[in-house]
Amino acid sequence: MGSNNRIRPLFGLLCILLSLELCAPVFAYNNPELLPEEATPVIDLARTLSARQKIELEKSLDEYETKSGWKIRVLSQYERTPGLAIRKFWDLDERSLLLVADPRGGNLLNFNVGDALYALMPRTFWVELQTRYGNQYYVRDHGEDGAILDAIASVEECLDRGGCQVVPGLPREQWLFTLTTSILGGLIAGFAAFPRKDGETIAWGWLLLMSPLWIMLFGVFGLAPVITRTNDLLPLLRNCLGFTSSLISAYLIAQATFGKKSSSESE
Numbered sequence: 210m211g212s213n214n215r216i217r218p219l220f221g222l223l224c225i226l227l228s229l230e231l232c233a234p235v236f237a238y239n240n241p242e243l244l245p246e247e248a249t250p251v252i253d254l255a256r257t258l259s260a261r262q263k264i265e266l267e268k269s270l271d272e273y274e275t276k277s278g279w280k281i282r283v284l285s286q287y288e289r290t291p292g293l294a295i296r297k298f299w300d301l302d303e304r305s306l307l308l309v310a311d312p313r314g315g316n317l318l319n320f321n322v323g324d325a326l327y328a329l330m331p332r333t334f335w336v337e338l339q340t341r342y343g344n345q346y347y348v349r350d351h352g353e354d355g356a357i358l359d360a361i362a363s364v365e366e367c368l369d370r371g372g373c374q375v376v377p378g379l380p381r382e383q384w385l386f387t388l389t390t391s392i393l394g395g396l397i398a399g400f401a402a403f404p405r406k407d408g409e410t411i412a413w414g415w416l417l418l419m420s421p422l423w424i425m426l427f428g429v430f431g432l433a434p435v436i437t438r439t440n441d442l443l444p445l446l447r448n449c450l451g452f453t454s455s456l457i458s459a460y461l462i463a464q465a466t467f468g469k470k471s472s473s474e475s476e
Contacts, residue, residue, distance in 0.1 A: 394426030399459025
């Protein structure tokens with residue numbers, strides 16, 4: 210009993226200290242000593258890039274800024290970060306993009322986007338860019354350096370176009386998803402279209418009734434992501450073929466199954 214009385218005050222004191230720690234304000238780091246003395250668009254504290262990649266990227270970003278006026282800067286960090294000092298070092302403004310590569314989080318890439326860039330690429334673009342190139346699977350297959358360089362290439366491509374609503378390119382995983390929804394839309398349309406009355410070839414009433422579902426699966430999820438992300442006709446043709454073949458298959462299966470049943474019932 211006495212030991213419990215001694216433990217309770219200690220436990221209460223621990224809770225108070227913990228609550229004060231959690232409620233304390235979080236201040237950003239500011240370590241200007243980590244910044245190089247010479248001007249450079251790339252600071253690779255985490256040694257993510259090879260020496261050759263770093264030199265080529267510095268040259269490419271400087272040339273792109275001179276040509277287009279858009280300022281793209283790259284910072285890789287691990288455990289050590291210059292924090293707020295980076296803003297003054299690079300004089301980041303509304304026409305600036307800061308890509309921060311930090312492998313400690315669940316996603317490698319983070320973006321500090323200027324307001325002028327948001328006018329050309331909405332927030333959803335940057336979320337998609339981060340999730341496509343910064344996820345663990347992409348980094349595993351292409352490396353941290355590949356994720357950084359590919360993300361920058363996508364941004365430059367969109368700036369040259371005058372803006373993008375979605376990230377250019379169609380990854381295989383995303384195309385497989387669009388193909389799956391196209392096939393599912395065809396199955397629903399095929400089952401809806403099989404004739405239910407004598408002398409009827411297509412059940413237009415059922416096909417129109419189910420149209421919100423199969424049009425959404427085929428058009429919105431099957432075709433739209435392909436059309437908006439790539440000019441390649443091959444994935445588009447494959448999705449159309451998947452939709453058509455699944456529609457015909459579902460139509461024939463439903464007609465063979467339910468058509469026989471209805472004819473036997475009428476006899």
